[in-house]
Amino acid sequence: MKLTVWTYEGPPHVGAMRVATGMTDLHYVLHAPQGDTYADLLFTMIERRDHRPPVTYTTFQARDLGADTANLFKTAAQDAYDRFKPQAIIVGASCTAELIQDDPGGMAETMGLPVPTIPLELPSYQRKENFGADETFFQIVKTLAKPMARTKQITANLIGPTALGFRHRDDIQEVTALLSDMGISINVVAPMTSSPADIARMGAAHFNVLMYPETAESAARWMERELDQPYTKTVPIGVGATRDFIAEVAAISGNEAYLDTSRLRLPWYSKSVDSTYLTGKRVFLFGDGTHVLAAARIASDEMGFEVVGMGCYNREMARPVRAKAKEMGLTATITDDYLEVERVIEALQPEMILGTQMERHIGKRLGIPCAVISAPVHVQDFPARYSPQMGIEGANVIFDTWVHPLVMGLEEHLLHMFREDFEFHDAAGPSHHGGHKPATSVDGGPAPQPAASPGGLSGEMKNGSVIWLADAEKELKKIPFFVRGKARRNTEVFAAERGVAEISVDTLYEAKAHYAR
Amino acid sequence: MTELPRLPTSGGCRETPILKQRGQREVFCGLTGIIWLHRKMQDAFFLVIGSRTCAHLLQSAAGVMIFAEPRFGTAILEETDLAGLADAQDELDKVVDELLTRRPDIKQLFLVGSCPSEVIKLDLAKAAERMTQRHAPSVRVLNFSGSGIETTFTQGEDACLASMVPVLPETDDRQLLLVGALPDVVEEQAIGLLEAMGIGPIKVLPAPRADADLGVGKNTVYALTQPFLGDTHDALTRRGARHLPAPFPFGEEGTTQWLAAIASEFGVAPDLFEQVTAAPRARARKAIAQAAEALNGKSIFFFPDSQLEIPLARFLTRECGMEAIEVGAPFIHKGLVGPDLDLLATGPTISEGQDVDLQLDRAKAAKPDLTVCGLGLANPLEAEGLATKWAIELVFTPVHFYEQAGDLAGLFSRPIRRAALLKLEAAE
Numbered sequence: 001m002k003l004t005v006w007t008y009e010g011p012p013h014v015g016a017m018r019v020a021t022g023m024t025d026l027h028y029v030l031h032a033p034q035g036d037t038y039a040d041l042l043f044t045m046i047e048r049r050d051h052r053p054p055v056t057y058t059t060f061q062a063r064d065l066g067a068d069t070a071n072l073f074k075t076a077a078q079d080a081y082d083r084f085k086p087q088a089i090i091v092g093a094s095c096t097a098e099l100i101q102d103d104p105g106g107m108a109e110t111m112g113l114p115v116p117t118i119p120l121e122l123p124s125y126q127r128k129e130n131f132g133a134d135e136t137f138f139q140i141v142k143t144l145a146k147p148m149a150r151t152k153q154i155t156a157n158l159i160g161p162t163a164l165g166f167r168h169r170d171d172i173q174e175v176t177a178l179l180s181d182m183g184i185s186i187n188v189v190a191p192m193t194s195s196p197a198d199i200a201r202m203g204a205a206h207f208n209v210l211m212y213p214e215t216a217e218s219a220a221r222w223m224e225r226e227l228d229q230p231y232t233k234t235v236p237i238g239v240g241a242t243r244d245f246i247a248e249v250a251a252i253s254g255n256e257a258y259l260d261t262s263r264l265r266l267p268w269y270s271k272s273v274d275s276t277y278l279t280g281k282r283v284f285l286f287g288d289g290t291h292v293l294a295a296a297r298i299a300s301d302e303m304g305f306e307v308v309g310m311g312c313y314n315r316e317m318a319r320p321v322r323a324k325a326k327e328m329g330l331t332a333t334i335t336d337d338y339l340e341v342e343r344v345i346e347a348l349q350p351e352m353i354l355g356t357q358m359e360r361h362i363g364k365r366l367g368i369p370c371a372v373i374s375a376p377v378h379v380q381d382f383p384a385r386y387s388p389q390m391g392i393e394g395a396n397v398i399f400d401t402w403v404h405p406l407v408m409g410l411e412e413h414l415l416h417m418f419r420e421d422f423e424f425h426d427a428a429g430p431s432h433h434g435g436h437k438p439a440t441s442v443d444g445g446p447a448p449q450p451a452a453s454p455g456g457l458s459g460e461m462k463n464g465s466v467i468w469l470a471d472a473e474k475e476l477k478k479i480p481f482f483v484r485g486k487a488r489r490n491t492e493v494f495a496a497e498r499g500v501a502e503i504s505v506d507t508l509y510e511a512k513a514h515y516a517r
Numbered sequence: 518m519t520e521l522p523r524l525p526t527s528g529g530c531r532e533t534p535i536l537k538q539r540g541q542r543e544v545f546c547g548l549t550g551i552i553w554l555h556r557k558m559q560d561a562f563f564l565v566i567g568s569r570t571c572a573h574l575l576q577s578a579a580g581v582m583i584f585a586e587p588r589f590g591t592a593i594l595e596e597t598d599l600a601g602l603a604d605a606q607d608e609l610d611k612v613v614d615e616l617l618t619r620r621p622d623i624k625q626l627f628l629v630g631s632c633p634s635e636v637i638k639l640d641l642a643k644a645a646e647r648m649t650q651r652h653a654p655s656v657r658v659l660n661f662s663g664s665g666i667e668t669t670f671t672q673g674e675d676a677c678l679a680s681m682v683p684v685l686p687e688t689d690d691r692q693l694l695l696v697g698a699l700p701d702v703v704e705e706q707a708i709g710l711l712e713a714m715g716i717g718p719i720k721v722l723p724a725p726r727a728d729a730d731l732g733v734g735k736n737t738v739y740a741l742t743q744p745f746l747g748d749t750h751d752a753l754t755r756r757g758a759r760h761l762p763a764p765f766p767f768g769e770e771g772t773t774q775w776l777a778a779i780a781s782e783f784g785v786a787p788d789l790f791e792q793v794t795a796a797p798r799a800r801a802r803k804a805i806a807q808a809a810e811a812l813n814g815k816s817i818f819f820f821p822d823s824q825l826e827i828p829l830a831r832f833l834t835r836e837c838g839m840e841a842i843e844v845g846a847p848f849i850h851k852g853l854v855g856p857d858l859d860l861l862a863t864g865p866t867i868s869e870g871q872d873v874d875l876q877l878d879r880a881k882a883a884k885p886d887l888t889v890c891g892l893g894l895a896n897p898l899e900a901e902g903l904a905t906k907w908a909i910e911l912v913f914t915p916v917h918f919y920e921q922a923g924d925l926a927g928l929f930s931r932p933i934r935r936a937a938l939l940k941l942e943a944a945e
Binding site for chain 1 (some may be wrong): 518540541542543544545546547548549564568569572574575576577578587590591592593594595596598599604605608609611612615616632635636637663664666667669699716874893894895896897899900
């Protein structure tokens with residue numbers, strides 16, 4: 001048993017729903033109690049889809065348990081087939097149905113439905129959403145895709161995008177354009193946009209572009225083995241990664257590498273004079289492994305930030321994330337415990353968080369700006385405008401998204417010159433926090449307070465005896481808010497290392513001089 | 518006392534045969550009640566003993582990002598817990614210790630049963646008893662089920678309040694108990710009106726804090742503010758308290774009749790009743806009339822969701838001039854919504870439970886001007902050209918009593934006014 005406040009991933013059957021909902025002419029019969037239909041709103045409300053997910057729930061109740069839940073399943077499966085006439089059906093159980101052991105897969109097979117019926121084994125008490133998506137897509141591909149003659153021209157399948165994915169819709173368009181510029185057309189995009197009939201002709205492509213390892217790596221490996229289709233290992237998020245991706249595609253396809261950079265703005269924007277103040281900004285990265293790995297490279301190489309911490313919530317990606325962190329001289333935080341991530345951020349006091357909606361939330365509480373780079377996401381991360389993460393335009397989008405919270409910081413910095421002005425006093429708070437002071441809850445209720453710490457010392461100093469003297473504390477407040485955390489932390493470390501118990505104004509400035517570059 | 522010019526009721530719907538179909542439902546489970554209850558009971562924590570799905574449901578239903586650290590959480594069952602029940606009880610003790618150490622401000626802890634914990638028959642009553650002994654007197658531990666195999670949506674609140682009734686102290690005081698979690702502002706309005714009539718003492722279940730001076734006994738009379746409180750009703754009756762049946766306090770008419778039932782019990786003089794209610798009644802009528810302009814003559818179709826459907830259909834047909842096509846409710850407790858059914862003119866299909874595909878077929882065939890439904894159906898129906906109202910807003914928004922009657926009508930008129938406002942043809 002594990003205490004959870006927020007979770008990064010849903011249960012594995014939600015992953016299966018993300019695959020099914022992205023596809024057409026596929027139906028998911030899910031053995032589940034009535035409450036599990038909540039998952040529909042993820043798609044209709046958070047993603048603003050105009051169709052219900054193609055899922056029929058058996059909706060069993062307590063009174064069915066002693067009786068005949070198996071028959072309930074068969075009726076639901078038959079009704080679903082009759083009503084929706086899908087090309088293929090996937091069947092599975094949610095966590096509760098798993099406990100009553102009805103074997104939906106076996107039952108569906110005995111029903112003799114005239115379309116392929118694909119059973120899913122998604123152990124709810126061991127695995128999570130990304131596993132569910134990856135496994136579901138793998139089973140669909142394994143059942144339906146067959147070796148076949150290659151297309152005359154060189155084509156690729158784009159694999160991995162699902163419903164409810166972070167900007168998947170726009171990434172498809174971007175990657176399609178990258179390949180098109182190299183004379184490579186798309187055979188099938190899957191699971192999103194494909195039907196079971198499309199899956200059946202995936203074997204005609206010359207290679208696969210693995211867009212999101214989280215959701216399609218198993219299928220990519222299987223197709224490499226069984227259909228003799230190599231797959232790309234580089235995820236083209238960021239300028240460097242996009243260039244590497246193009247080189248990798250050239251090597252696989254034999255086509256000449258070509259990248260149209262006429263619309264690329266990130267490198268120049270990064271070099272422009274007003275970007276000087278971005279130098280060495282201390283950022284913390286957290287999210288799914290794919291986006292965090294890409295973000296680490298962009299942050300350090302393309303933005304000139306200092307990555308002070310990174311990690312991912314999906315253990316499947318732990319190895320590459322740990323390796324990347326080590327390369328950057330860090331220890332990766334691999335956890336799906338929201339509270340642990342919060343503790344790490346609190347101790348590091350970064351100047352910006354690049355994370356998920358969960359970290360945005362932590363940032364709000366700690367007064368640290370945050371840009372969202374990965375799922376789990378909220379309705380605001382499904383914008384109406386074109387907003388990819390991959391390719392050239394993705395790099396432009398990422399520059400904007402990351403810099404905006406800091407630009408607001410620059411604004412605050414300039415306004416600081418007028419700090420005695422009645423409108424710009426310190427307590428007014430930074431403007432990018434939406435008019436709320438940090439640690440004030442949005443609904444007007446009592447805000448949950450961070451653990452009390454003497455003199456507002458940061459996490460690791462709580463047990464020490466370092467005390468901020470009033471003058472020093474006052475002086476600290478004169479430092480612009482977005483570097484104040486760093487100044488506080490540096491001073492405390494400086495004091496602790498020297499066995500100084502009280503921080504005076506002098507200690508503050510000695511520390512400043514010590515850390516000055 | 519309610520000499521209102523109303524439409525003839527043509528007999529009412531109490532005896533109308535109820536359409537019962539059994540199939541897939543599109544409704545939240547009772548766990549979601551936690552989302553408003555944890556705001557209402559300020560020293561309570563709700564610990565769901567369930568699966569990752571439960572945790573995911575709660576954060577999705579809570580809009581993911583509303584609260585920095587909500588006063589609810591999930592103890593996620595893992596493989597090891599499923600292996601043996603003794604283990605699960607020990608594990609639960611550990612989780613609760615961890616929780617109470619982290620949140621020493623918690624005075625009431627609810628262990629909330631879920632589908633998986635019910636299926637494996639995890640005994641939460643036993644756990645609650647053990648923990649109450651262990652953590653008394655600082656924390657009281659109770660349990661109830663919010664599972665989707667036992668409860669739908671608002672029934673979670675019912676199960677929670679019902680679990681509190683047996684541990685309320687005994688009192689012989691003559692008192693009025695208002696039952697149901699309402700937004701504070703609405704609750705204060707109701708109490709204000711009743712006190713102005715000289716009715717008292719008035720107590721409220723749930724109280725905002727555990728240490729509230731709240732008892733129950735044979736001299737307690739109670740009025741329900743929500744139509745989904747069937748189990749709580751039964752639990753209070755078992756404690757000797759007496760129910761004051763009435764239409765629910767939605768709209769001017771419902772509020773007046775609800776107040777009148779209480780006033781009659783406490784012997785309030787008609788003059789005094791009139792004096793207290795005249796001004797707010799007039800305000801409510803005026804506000805409803807304004808919002809109802811867009812609703813008059815329009816048809817409405819209710820998918821089952823909150824169990825507020827029958828009282829709302831009564832309000833919308835009688836006070837806003839709408840025509841109800843179908844009124845679906847997850848459960849119909851005639852002992853509670855009977856007075857509302859009496860006032861609802863015959864005509865609409867009254868349905869209980871759901872087979873969502875069949876009900877969607879009926880809704881699409883009927884082409885109602887407004888469809889009230891859960892979040893999973895709203896956007897897909899909008900895409901088919903049906904204006905919709907999310908049922909969940911009716912639970913979160915202050916909609917009870919006179920001063921909110923106009924807002925309540927406004928919730929329904931807004932989608933219709935918006936549809937009239939948008940001129941998107943050129944863009945499509």
